[in-house]
Amino acid sequence: MKVLDRLLITVGTRRAQRVLGWLTLLGLAATAVFALAVVPADAEQGDVQRLMYVHVPAAWLAFLSFGVVFLASVAYLRTGQIRWDRIAVASAEIGVLFCVLTLILGSLWGRPVWGTWWTWDPRLTTTVVLLLIYVGYLSLRNVADSPSRRAHWSAVVGVVGFVDVPIVHMSVVWWRSLHQEATVIRPGAPTMDPSMLVALLLGTVAFSVAYGYLMTVRLRVGRLEDHATSTVMSRPSPRARAPRPAPASPQPVGGERHA
Amino acid sequence: MHDVGYLVAGYGVTAAALVWYRWRLARRASRARHLIATLSGRPMSGRGNGR
Numbered sequence: 001m002k003v004l005d006r007l008l009i010t011v012g013t014r015r016a017q018r019v020l021g022w023l024t025l026l027g028l029a030a031t032a033v034f035a036l037a038v039v040p041a042d043a044e045q046g047d048v049q050r051l052m053y054v055h056v057p058a059a060w061l062a063f064l065s066f067g068v069v070f071l072a073s074v075a076y077l078r079t080g081q082i083r084w085d086r087i088a089v090a091s092a093e094i095g096v097l098f099c100v101l102t103l104i105l106g107s108l109w110g111r112p113v114w115g116t117w118w119t120w121d122p123r124l125t126t127t128v129v130l131l132l133i134y135v136g137y138l139s140l141r142n143v144a145d146s147p148s149r150r151a152h153w154s155a156v157v158g159v160v161g162f163v164d165v166p167i168v169h170m171s172v173v174w175w176r177s178l179h180q181e182a183t184v185i186r187p188g189a190p191t192m193d194p195s196m197l198v199a200l201l202l203g204t205v206a207f208s209v210a211y212g213y214l215m216t217v218r219l220r221v222g223r224l225e226d227h228a229t230s231t232v233m234s235r236p237s238p239r240a241r242a243p244r245p246a247p248a249s250p251q252p253v254g255g256e257r258h259a
Numbered sequence: 260m261h262d263v264g265y266l267v268a269g270y271g272v273t274a275a276a277l278v279w280y281r282w283r284l285a286r287r288a289s290r291a292r293h294l295i296a297t298l299s300g301r302p303m304s305g306r307g308n309g310r
Contacts (some may be wrong), residue, residue: 026270028277032270048262051269058273094280101276108269112262210277214284221284231298 005164011216020213027206031057039199048112053199055105058098059127064211065095067132073158076151085151086226088158089141090218092134094211099131114178122171123179130168133161143231164212 006257010016035053042049076084080095106124107117118124137157144150192200 028274036266036270046262048265050266054269054273097276098279101273104272105269108265108272112265214280217281217284221288221291224288224295228291228294228298235298244300 008219011212012220017213017220020209020216022068024206024210024213027202027209031203031206034199036204039195040193043233045113051105052108052196053203054169055102055109056200057203058105060104061207061211062095062099062102062130063165063169064208065091065098066130066162068163069095069134069158070138070165073155075153077159079157082147082151085154086219086222088154088221089138090215092137092158093218096131096134096138098207099127099134103131104225119178121178122175123168123177126164126168130161131163133157137161143192149226 011020028215031053036051038049039053041047069088072084072088075081076088077182103124106127110119137154140157141150141154144153171177172179
């Protein structure tokens with residue numbers, strides 16, 4: 001726990017964020033150059049296969065983000081510390097962004113290769129379900145009326161929702177699918193040309209650094225927004241600040257009239 | 260030639276998504292800082308981290 005605290009403090013500094021930002025830019029630029037200019041085109045699919053170098057890392061990042069939501073949610077339910085909720089919601093937001101990106105990139109790849117923008121294939125369907133679960137997670141946070149209840153409900157969804165991640169990964173094995181099977185994370189050696197594998201790994205590392213950078217920025221924004229909310233809550237309401245009417249002057253004893 | 264169009268769209272969407280999210284975070288931070296400064300009556304402390 002102390003190691004995590006130290007890590008969060010270190011990467012939360014402006015200097016560390018700047019370094020992470022530059023590393024992200026460099027990594028993504030290197031991935032683009034490597035994927036578009038260095039690696040040869042696929043023998044069957046041609047140039048469009050180069051979308052793999054952003055589609056697969058985006059999917060990996062969505063899984064990573066939802067994995068962090070799961071771990072932070074478990075930690076919140078165990079400890080009740082609100083910082084775990086902050087980490088979970090930051091990661092969920094980034095995960096949703098990359099899950100949407102995965103679906104868009106997959107659609108762009110599927111159109112020329114499969115001949116369709118979309119099909120209700122098991123991999124695609126389970127990925128949409130995954131996206132809906134975490135969109136629901138973020139929407140749920142607007143419903144709860146107290147911070148602790150919001151964190152508790154979110155943590156439960158964060159734990160239960162993660163069940164879909166292994167289902168998405170295994171969907172191409174369990175069901176007949178149009179989507180290709182895993183080529184890297186699979187039993188045995190990766191079934192891919194070494195230069196393609198290097199480009200894919202470079203993309204995965206670059207996207208992971210981007211995740212680290214976006215997380216540090218998102219956590220800082222979360223702290224600022226919490227501070228702003230607590231500042232608003234600590235201010236007396238306009239009604240409380242309005243001058244109270246003077247109490248009515250006491251009636252003289254015996255001055256009451258009875259009908 | 261069509262393949263290149265899909266490729267440009269894919270890499271373009273990826274770059275746009277990252278830039279859009281970073282811009283949105285910057286806007287949220289700026290709004291929160293502005294709100295804190297207005298309510299507390301103190302001038303905005305540059306790009307403070309709000310801790």
